[in-house]
Amino acid sequence: MRISEITEEKITDEIVDRVLFEGIQDKGENADCIVVLGSSKAVQYRVPAAVNAYETGRSSKILMCGGSRQLANGEIMIEAETMCNRALDLGVPADAIICEKNSENTIENFLFAMVELQRAFWLNRIHSVLLVTTTYHMRRSLALARYLFPSHIEVYPCPIDDTNTKRSNWKNSEEGRKRAISETANIIRCVKNGVFPDFEI
Numbered sequence: 001m002r003i004s005e006i007t008e009e010k011i012t013d014e015i016v017d018r019v020l021f022e023g024i025q026d027k028g029e030n031a032d033c034i035v036v037l038g039s040s041k042a043v044q045y046r047v048p049a050a051v052n053a054y055e056t057g058r059s060s061k062i063l064m065c066g067g068s069r070q071l072a073n074g075e076i077m078i079e080a081e082t083m084c085n086r087a088l089d090l091g092v093p094a095d096a097i098i099c100e101k102n103s104e105n106t107i108e109n110f111l112f113a114m115v116e117l118q119r120a121f122w123l124n125r126i127h128s129v130l131l132v133t134t135t136y137h138m139r140r141s142l143a144l145a146r147y148l149f150p151s152h153i154e155v156y157p158c159p160i161d162d163t164n165t166k167r168s169n170w171k172n173s174e175e176g177r178k179r180a181i182s183e184t185a186n187i188i189r190c191v192k193n194g195v196f197p198d199f200e201i
Contacts (some may be wrong), residue, residue: 032125
């Protein structure tokens with residue numbers, strides 16, 4: 001089944017499971033840079049996973065993406081700044097962290113990430129990135145990254161489970177179900193609007 005064949009009105013639990021989770025696994029690849037997508041809870045789930053990948057030698061650089069403003073420790077901070085601060089707290093040296101502070105959504109995460117990668121490495125010298133985001137968000141993120149990044153850059157998934165949208169429990173809570181179904185519908189709309197190419201699930 002291709003994504004373009006699915007209608008939002010006919011999204012079933014089986015379709016959600018296949019679209020969001022089937023084949024989305026971290027196979028342990030190393031990469032030239034770890035790219036972490038921002039969210040309101042990135043410091044809780046995504047940043048520690050990226051730091052673990054860094055500490056186990058999978059890459060020597062971490063790029064934190066996110067320009068949205070949020071309340072942190074009683075003050076308004078840019079998303080990527082809170083993520084970078086968390087990585088520093090977890091022991092990553094400052095010269096191993098790149099902070100992208102302009103993007104406002106997932107598409108912009110990758111567009112602005114390319115600017116930072118160009119400045120830090122030169123894009124032609126980047127051959128692979130390890131993409132860190134929440135598991136249920138990974139399918140759309142991978143599709144966008146692979147479409148927007150130059151074709152010579154391999155994008156490897158490093159999905160991280162949050163509390164309510166794991167493959168094993170997204171159906172068990174109202175919040176998990178709402179987020180998973182909404183993300184599936186978003187992927188369908190992206191394909192139908194040409195945001196990234198259609199694909200088989």
